[in-house]
Amino acid sequence: MRQSHLFTGTRREAPKDEVAKNASLLIRAGFIDKLHAGVYSYLSLGLIVFKKIENIIREEVNKVGGQEILMPSLHPKENWLKTGRWDSMTDLYKVADSSGRENALAPTHEETVVPLVKSFVQSYKDLPLSVYQFQNKFRMELRAKSGILRAREFVMKDMYSFHTDENDMHNFYETMADVYRKIFDRVGIGHITYKTYASGGSFSKFSHEFQMVTDAGEDTIYICDECSIAINDEIIEVQKVCPVCGKDKFRKEKAIEVGNIFELKNKFTEPFDFKFKDSDGKDKIIQMGCYGIGLGRVMGAVVEASSDSLGIIWPDSIAPFKLHLIDLSGKKGGEEAKKKAEEIYTKLTEKGVSVLYDDRNSTAGEKFSDSDLIGIPKRIIVSQRGLEEGRLEIKDRKTGEVKMITEKELFEMF
Amino acid sequence: MRQSHLFTGTRREAPKDEVAKNASLLIRAGFIDKLHAGVYSYLSLGLIVFKKIENIIREEVNKVGGQEILMPSLHPKENWLKTGRWDSMTDLYKVADSSGRENALAPTHEETVVPLVKSFVQSYKDLPLSVYQFQNKFRMELRAKSGILRAREFVMKDMYSFHTDENDMHNFYETMADVYRKIFDRVGIGHITYKTYASGGSFSKFSHEFQMVTDAGEDTIYICDECSIAINDEIIEVQKVCPVCGKDKFRKEKAIEVGNIFELKNKFTEPFDFKFKDSDGKDKIIQMGCYGIGLGRVMGAVVEASSDSLGIIWPDSIAPFKLHLIDLSGKKGGEEAKKKAEEIYTKLTEKGVSVLYDDRNSTAGEKFSDSDLIGIPKRIIVSQRGLEEGRLEIKDRKTGEVKMITEKELFEMF
Numbered sequence: 001m002r003q004s005h006l007f008t009g010t011r012r013e014a015p016k017d018e019v020a021k022n023a024s025l026l027i028r029a030g031f032i033d034k035l036h037a038g039v040y041s042y043l044s045l046g047l048i049v050f051k052k053i054e055n056i057i058r059e060e061v062n063k064v065g066g067q068e069i070l071m072p073s074l075h076p077k078e079n080w081l082k083t084g085r086w087d088s089m090t091d092l093y094k095v096a097d098s099s100g101r102e103n104a105l106a107p108t109h110e111e112t113v114v115p116l117v118k119s120f121v122q123s124y125k126d127l128p129l130s131v132y133q134f135q136n137k138f139r140m141e142l143r144a145k146s147g148i149l150r151a152r153e154f155v156m157k158d159m160y161s162f163h164t165d166e167n168d169m170h171n172f173y174e175t176m177a178d179v180y181r182k183i184f185d186r187v188g189i190g191h192i193t194y195k196t197y198a199s200g201g202s203f204s205k206f207s208h209e210f211q212m213v214t215d216a217g218e219d220t221i222y223i224c225d226e227c228s229i230a231i232n233d234e235i236i237e238v239q240k241v242c243p244v245c246g247k248d249k250f251r252k253e254k255a256i257e258v259g260n261i262f263e264l265k266n267k268f269t270e271p272f273d274f275k276f277k278d279s280d281g282k283d284k285i286i287q288m289g290c291y292g293i294g295l296g297r298v299m300g301a302v303v304e305a306s307s308d309s310l311g312i313i314w315p316d317s318i319a320p321f322k323l324h325l326i327d328l329s330g331k332k333g334g335e336e337a338k339k340k341a342e343e344i345y346t347k348l349t350e351k352g353v354s355v356l357y358d359d360r361n362s363t364a365g366e367k368f369s370d371s372d373l374i375g376i377p378k379r380i381i382v383s384q385r386g387l388e389e390g391r392l393e394i395k396d397r398k399t400g401e402v403k404m405i406t407e408k409e410l411f412e413m414f
Numbered sequence: 415m416r417q418s419h420l421f422t423g424t425r426r427e428a429p430k431d432e433v434a435k436n437a438s439l440l441i442r443a444g445f446i447d448k449l450h451a452g453v454y455s456y457l458s459l460g461l462i463v464f465k466k467i468e469n470i471i472r473e474e475v476n477k478v479g480g481q482e483i484l485m486p487s488l489h490p491k492e493n494w495l496k497t498g499r500w501d502s503m504t505d506l507y508k509v510a511d512s513s514g515r516e517n518a519l520a521p522t523h524e525e526t527v528v529p530l531v532k533s534f535v536q537s538y539k540d541l542p543l544s545v546y547q548f549q550n551k552f553r554m555e556l557r558a559k560s561g562i563l564r565a566r567e568f569v570m571k572d573m574y575s576f577h578t579d580e581n582d583m584h585n586f587y588e589t590m591a592d593v594y595r596k597i598f599d600r601v602g603i604g605h606i607t608y609k610t611y612a613s614g615g616s617f618s619k620f621s622h623e624f625q626m627v628t629d630a631g632e633d634t635i636y637i638c639d640e641c642s643i644a645i646n647d648e649i650i651e652v653q654k655v656c657p658v659c660g661k662d663k664f665r666k667e668k669a670i671e672v673g674n675i676f677e678l679k680n681k682f683t684e685p686f687d688f689k690f691k692d693s694d695g696k697d698k699i700i701q702m703g704c705y706g707i708g709l710g711r712v713m714g715a716v717v718e719a720s721s722d723s724l725g726i727i728w729p730d731s732i733a734p735f736k737l738h739l740i741d742l743s744g745k746k747g748g749e750e751a752k753k754k755a756e757e758i759y760t761k762l763t764e765k766g767v768s769v770l771y772d773d774r775n776s777t778a779g780e781k782f783s784d785s786d787l788i789g790i791p792k793r794i795i796v797s798q799r800g801l802e803e804g805r806l807e808i809k810d811r812k813t814g815e816v817k818m819i820t821e822k823e824l825f826e827m828f
Contacts, residue, residue: 007481007543008534033530035486041530042484050484067421070456070464072449072567073487073550095509095519097554105509105519116447116455120422129421136487136550140511153486 001321002345003358006030008043010370021216022300023147025312029373031320038144038152040296045374048320050155053295054134056186056317057157060179064172066132066159071112073136077102079111082271091140105138110268110290113160118274121286124164127276128172132159134295148296149216149256149304159291164278166265169287173263176291180210180259187298188315189305193258194230196221197243206235206243207262211255214304219257222250230255258301264288312375313398321356323348323414324376326367328383341382344392344407353414372397380410415735416759417772420444422457424784435630436714437561439726443787445734452558452566454710459788462734464569467709468548470600470731471571474593478586480546480573485526487550491516493525496685505554519552524682524704527574532688535700538578541690542586546573548709562710563630563670563718573705578692580679583701587677590705594624594673601712602729603719607672608644610635611657620649620657621676625669628718633671636664644669672715678702726789727812735770737762737828738790740781742797755796758806758821767828786811794824 014024015034023040026032031046042050058068074095080086086094086104093105106112113131121127137156144152159176163169177195184193189212196211211221211230221230224242231243231250241248269275269286278284299318306313314320325345329337345357356376358367371379381393391404394413405413428438429448437454440446445460456464472482488509494500500508500518507519520526527545535541551570558566573590577583591609598607603626610625625635625644635644638656645657645664655662683689683700692698713732720727728734739759743751759771770790772781785793795807805818808827819827 005479005481007531007540007545033533035488035526035530036490039486039488041486041526044481044483047482047484065419067419067458068461069458070461072453072455074449074453074552074567076450090512093509093511095507097507097556098504099556112449112455116449117421119447126421131421138488142511142513153488 001356003356004360006044008045010373018147019145020147020149020300021307022149022303025303025307025373026148026300029312029375032148038141038150040148040151045320046299049299049314049318050295052318052320053187053298054157057183057293057295058134060183060186061130061132061157061159064130064175064179066130068133069131070133070135071106071109071116073106073138075104075106075111077104079115080104083111083268084271085111093138093140106135107137107139108292109133109135109158110160110264114268114272114274114288117160117162118272121162121274121276123277124279127286128161128163128168130159130161130172132157132291137294146216146218146300148300150218151296154294154296157293157295161289161291162269163287163289164276164284166263166287169263169265169289173261173289176261176289177208180261180291180293183293184210184212184258186317187302188317189258189298189302192305194221194223194228194255196230196232196255197235198232199234199238209257209261210259212258212301212305213253213255214301215254216304217254217256219255220252221255222252224250256297256301256304258298259291259293261291262289264290307375310369311373314375314377316377319375319377321354321376322378323353323355324371324374324379325355325357326371326379326381327357327359328364328367328381330364330384334384337382337384337387340387340407344380344382344410347411348414351411351414415770417770418774420458422459424787432561433559434561434563434714435721436563436717439717439721439787440562440714443726443789446562452555452564454562454565459734460713463713463728463732464709466732466734467601467712468571471597471707471709472548474597474600475544475546475571475573478544478589478593480544482547483545484547484549485520485523485530487520487552489518489520489525491518493529494518497525497682498685499525507552507554520549521551521553522706523547523549523572524574524678528682528686528688528702531574531576532686535576535688535690537691538693541700542575542577542582544573544575544586546571546705551708560630560632560714562714565710568708568710571707571709575703575705576683577701577703578690578698580677580701583677583679583703587675587703590675590703591622594675594705594707597707598624598626598672601716601732603672603712603716606719608635608637608642608669610644610646610669611649612646613648613652623671623675624673626672626715626719627667627669628715629668630718631668631670633669634666635669636666638664670711670715670718672712673705673707675705676703678704721789724783725787728789728791730791733789733791735768735790736792737767737769738785738788738793739769739771740785740793740795741771741773742778742781742795744778744798748798751796751798751801754801758794758796758824761825762828765825765828 008030011028014027033041096102141152184190193212197206200207222236223230227244266285274286275283327341348355379395395402422444425442428441447455510516555566598604607626610623611620614621636650637644641658680699688700689697741755762769793809809816
């Protein structure tokens with residue numbers, strides 16, 4: 001993509017009311033825009049990253065049989081009365097039409113997915129099954145201060161699984177824990193993300209959440225480096241040792257939850273009387289699990305985890321582009337370099353390499369600082385002086401390492 | 415995809431309160447589910463069709479330089495007060511949080527996109543530009559009776575273009591009319607969709623809408639078959655002749671609007687004081703256009719236009735699968751046919767052909783009626799008797815034409 005074609009640009013400053021590092025950097029780099037507190041737009045570059053995260057999640061959940069659907073946001077009040085959450089959920093947005101009919105603006109989709117799946121399931125032969133979607137969620141956060149880590153409106157991958165018994169539910173729950181492990185590895189935060197033991201497990205003693213270590217985190221976790229797991233506040237108060245190895249050596253860190261997996265059991269199937277006919281001919285209640293990842297939260301977490309004083313440092317897997325090609329031909333006498341930059345851009349694009357090409361009439365300083373802020377993994381500089389030596393400069397955004405390479409070497413690398 | 419893996423199935427009947435043909439067929443065939451009046455879920459098969467429509471639209475608008483973004487649904491009241499639509503738009507959902515702060519639940523996005531684009535545009539050099547998104551819209555339809563043709567919540571491709579002057583705006587408007595022509599051709603309704611002249615053109619005498627001929631339509635259009643255009647009620651009353659050829663021979667039809675293009679001029683840029691510095695150094699107001707297509711409406715319109723008494727007949731371009739492979743091996747003695755069906759499914763899948771494979775233990779009658787209802791363009795039947803003759807049966811859903819072909823011929827076709 002030609003940078004001159006992008007309608008967005010970088011900004012010197014984020015809005016004054018934006019205190020979160022993730023949103024500040026993403027706004028300054030032109031990935032997102034703040035509409036009002038806790039509500040953001042994804043701009044061209046941001047949407048590319050967003051879709052890459054979405055595709056990684058989709059690939060991994062499809063592998064374990066997830067079926068993608070799309071459920072609506074306007075839910076009838078009756079479904080929420082059935083589960084008791086119309087009154088109990090404090091961050092639920094309620095919206096009425098002019099005839100007085102009330103709707104919940106969905107913060108999660110159990111109230112919709114249970115009656116939907118119920119309408120198709122009769123017998124044990126129809127189970128297990130799991131469905132998921134990428135859909136907006138609305139949560140009434142009164143003090144939204146964490147940028148896209150905790151928004152009032154955000155897209156979530158929410159998955160729901162349905163089982164004949166608790167054992168099958170629990171096995172799938174463990175499968176999903178592995179799926180989440182892979183997803184966090186692939187988006188580049190696996191090394192700082194811990195399966196964290198929490199209280200309130202409905203099947204085993206523990207429930208689990210995935211926590212990423214970051215100063216921006218709202219939670220505190222205690223990491224057992226021996227086992228690469230963590231426990232949360234509640235657990236450490238009760239048992240004081242690692243539930244895996246039994247040792248009591250922990251590293252205390254601030255962290256943010258980047259994914260959750262729940263054994264819901266019959267919590268939502270019971271209110272909707274969702275039963276199936278088992279192989280013994282008896283009607284039994286369905287067991288259910290649910291599994292959530294917020295896409296914006298993952299994106300924000302990556303930025304919290306991977307940036308420096310100059311800007312964002314994207315992991316390869318979700319970077320908006322593989323290469324940032326910079327035309328440094330300057331205003332005068334750089335015709336040859338300009339021509340060469342265009343030629344390289346065309347060739348790379350034809351080869352299918354994703355390139356952001358800075359073809360703008362800006363100063364070298366502006367181009368470099370924008371490039372650092374945007375954070376594409378590799379930068380190629382085409383300058384008149386380099387060309388005279390038959391060389392291009394390639395720089396690694398993360399390590400800062402600079403090499404001079406020939407054009408031939410460039411096309412061998414990409 | 416194996417049909418046995420789908421958690422959905424066909425239904426004998428649509429909900430009793432569902433009067434629209436499009437929703438009835440799509441619900442019975444397992445493409446969508448009705449949550450409540452005017453609000454639907456897209457199920458596995460429906461979401462595949464939905465994404466195909468989305469991709470066709472994306473490809474065509476990208477060709478004319480559209481930049482994809484994603485704006486939120488929760489809009490601050492202030493933006494809607496600025497344009498006057500907080501009070502004037504009767505189908506606007508309003509939602510307040512517990513602190514009393516009010517939001518509009520976006521039925522369209524001018525109130526968001528104008529201040530967003532304004533923050534990046536200073537001079538004539540930044541123009542023209544166009545941005546678009548695929549995003550939920552919410553409209554308070556009190557009597558939602560047209561299925562997915564007119565829903566209370568629906569995904570729309572909404573595009574907004576920004577220009578230095580009316581002439582540039584008008585040229586892009588004409589470009590978008592051509593883009594819409596291509597989109598409707600590609601989704602299979604081009605031959606019954608007419609660019610329809612309406613009153614209230616802000617630049618020329620006319621505005622235009624794209625109307626598809628259907629008995630389910632709410633509008634009446636007058637088609638000039640000579641010019642392949644139409645005029646609406648208002649126009650025929652005023653001028654009684656075709657605005658293109660001047661003749662007065664019309665075919666009167668019921669129709670539904672499947673796409674709209676508007677010359678907004680300064681209607682929304684003025685309230686936000688969105689100006690640019692022109693090449694003459696003067697600050698001028700930006701001219702704007704907008705262009706909408708509802709994805710569900712297109713899907714519903716295709717179903718209204720293309721079905722028979724047995725079910726849906728999908729056009730190739732947006733069919734959920736290219737082929738419906740039916741294993742008709744039966745319960746006994748069909749081992750060879752079963753094995754052959756599995757083998758053909760594997761081979762086609764490896765070749766990248768999209769196949770729905772009916773591997774269920776159902777009767778031939780059930781499989782055939784489900785297949786007719788689902789409406790995949792070609793059906794391949796693998797039966798024991800056919801195999802003994804070395805033949806497979808291939809049936810065209812639209813024409814009903816049946817041919818006996820060899821396996822070799824099948825793999826030459828797909």
